Amino acid sequence: MLIKVNNKFPTISDNSYIAPSSSIIGDVILNTFSSIWFGAVVRADNGSIRIGERTNIQDNSVIHSDDDATIGNNVTIGHGVICHAKNIMDNCLLGNGSILNEGVIVGEFS
Secondary structure: OEEOEOOEOOEEOOOOEEOOOOEEEEEEEEOOOOEEOOOOEEEEEEEEEEEOOOOEEOOOOEEEOOOOEEEOOOOEEOOOOEEOOOEEOOOOEEOOOOEEOOOOEEOOOO
Protein backbone atom coordinates (compact mmCIF):
# COMPACT_ATOMS: atom_id res chain seq x y z
CA MET A 1 0.00 0.00 0.00
CA LEU A 2 1.37 3.41 -0.96
CA ILE A 3 0.32 6.24 1.36
CA LYS A 4 0.75 10.00 0.92
CA VAL A 5 1.90 11.92 4.02
CA ASN A 6 2.73 15.63 4.32
CA ASN A 7 2.08 16.05 0.58
CA LYS A 8 4.78 13.44 -0.18
CA PHE A 9 3.96 10.24 -2.07
CA PRO A 10 6.34 7.27 -2.42
CA THR A 11 8.28 6.89 -5.68
CA ILE A 12 8.67 3.28 -6.78
CA SER A 13 10.85 2.05 -9.67
CA ASP A 14 9.03 0.05 -12.35
CA ASN A 15 11.38 -2.90 -11.79
CA SER A 16 10.79 -3.14 -8.03
CA TYR A 17 8.44 -5.42 -6.11
CA ILE A 18 6.09 -4.39 -3.32
CA ALA A 19 4.12 -7.10 -1.52
CA PRO A 20 0.38 -6.37 -1.26
CA SER A 21 0.44 -6.25 2.56
CA SER A 22 3.44 -3.90 2.84
CA SER A 23 3.05 -0.18 3.61
CA ILE A 24 5.24 2.49 2.04
CA ILE A 25 4.45 5.87 3.54
CA GLY A 26 5.55 9.40 2.66
CA ASP A 27 8.81 10.54 1.07
CA VAL A 28 10.25 7.12 0.11
CA ILE A 29 12.21 6.37 -3.07
CA LEU A 30 12.59 2.68 -3.95
CA ASN A 31 15.16 2.09 -6.71
CA THR A 32 15.51 -0.54 -9.43
CA PHE A 33 15.30 -4.27 -8.63
CA SER A 34 14.57 -3.64 -4.94
CA SER A 35 11.75 -5.24 -2.96
CA ILE A 36 9.61 -4.72 0.12
CA TRP A 37 7.99 -7.91 1.40
CA PHE A 38 4.85 -8.93 3.26
CA GLY A 39 3.94 -6.92 6.34
CA ALA A 40 6.95 -4.58 6.06
CA VAL A 41 6.51 -0.87 6.79
CA VAL A 42 8.72 1.91 5.40
CA ARG A 43 7.56 5.18 6.96
CA ALA A 44 9.07 8.51 5.92
CA ASP A 45 6.80 11.00 7.66
CA ASN A 46 9.53 13.25 9.10
CA GLY A 47 12.41 12.97 6.63
CA SER A 48 13.03 11.11 3.39
CA ILE A 49 14.09 7.47 3.04
CA ARG A 50 16.12 6.52 -0.05
CA ILE A 51 16.47 2.80 -0.83
CA GLY A 52 19.17 1.76 -3.30
CA GLU A 53 19.22 -0.82 -6.09
CA ARG A 54 18.90 -4.59 -5.50
CA THR A 55 17.97 -4.04 -1.86
CA ASN A 56 15.33 -6.09 -0.09
CA ILE A 57 13.36 -5.39 3.05
CA GLN A 58 11.97 -8.67 4.26
CA ASP A 59 8.74 -9.65 5.99
CA ASN A 60 7.47 -7.65 9.00
CA SER A 61 10.40 -5.23 9.18
CA VAL A 62 9.89 -1.57 10.12
CA ILE A 63 12.04 1.21 8.63
CA HIS A 64 11.57 4.71 10.08
CA SER A 65 13.77 7.70 10.80
CA ASP A 66 13.28 11.08 12.43
CA ASP A 67 15.57 12.59 9.77
CA ASP A 68 16.62 11.79 6.20
CA ALA A 69 17.91 8.22 5.85
CA THR A 70 19.63 6.20 3.13
CA ILE A 71 19.74 2.46 2.60
CA GLY A 72 22.40 1.58 0.03
CA ASN A 73 22.64 -0.86 -2.86
CA ASN A 74 22.67 -4.65 -2.36
CA VAL A 75 21.36 -4.46 1.21
CA THR A 76 19.32 -7.22 2.83
CA ILE A 77 17.20 -6.27 5.81
CA GLY A 78 16.11 -9.54 7.39
CA HIS A 79 12.74 -10.57 8.79
CA GLY A 80 11.37 -8.59 11.73
CA VAL A 81 14.06 -5.90 11.78
CA ILE A 82 13.35 -2.56 13.48
CA CYS A 83 15.54 0.05 11.84
CA HIS A 84 15.78 3.73 12.78
CA ALA A 85 19.30 4.02 11.31
CA LYS A 86 20.57 7.17 9.59
CA ASN A 87 22.55 5.35 6.89
CA ILE A 88 23.08 1.75 5.87
CA MET A 89 25.89 1.64 3.34
CA ASP A 90 26.16 -0.72 0.34
CA ASN A 91 26.41 -4.51 0.60
CA CYS A 92 25.12 -4.92 4.16
CA LEU A 93 23.07 -7.60 5.88
CA LEU A 94 20.89 -6.80 8.89
CA GLY A 95 20.08 -10.16 10.48
CA ASN A 96 16.58 -11.28 11.40
CA GLY A 97 15.22 -9.47 14.46
CA SER A 98 17.95 -6.79 14.54
CA ILE A 99 17.17 -3.47 16.20
CA LEU A 100 19.03 -0.33 15.10
CA ASN A 101 18.49 2.89 17.04
CA GLU A 102 18.08 6.40 15.66
CA GLY A 103 21.17 7.88 14.02
CA VAL A 104 23.16 4.66 13.59
CA ILE A 105 25.43 4.40 10.54
CA VAL A 106 26.23 0.90 9.26
CA GLY A 107 29.43 0.73 7.18
CA GLU A 108 29.91 -1.03 3.84
CA PHE A 109 30.03 -4.83 3.80
CA SER A 110 28.74 -5.07 7.40
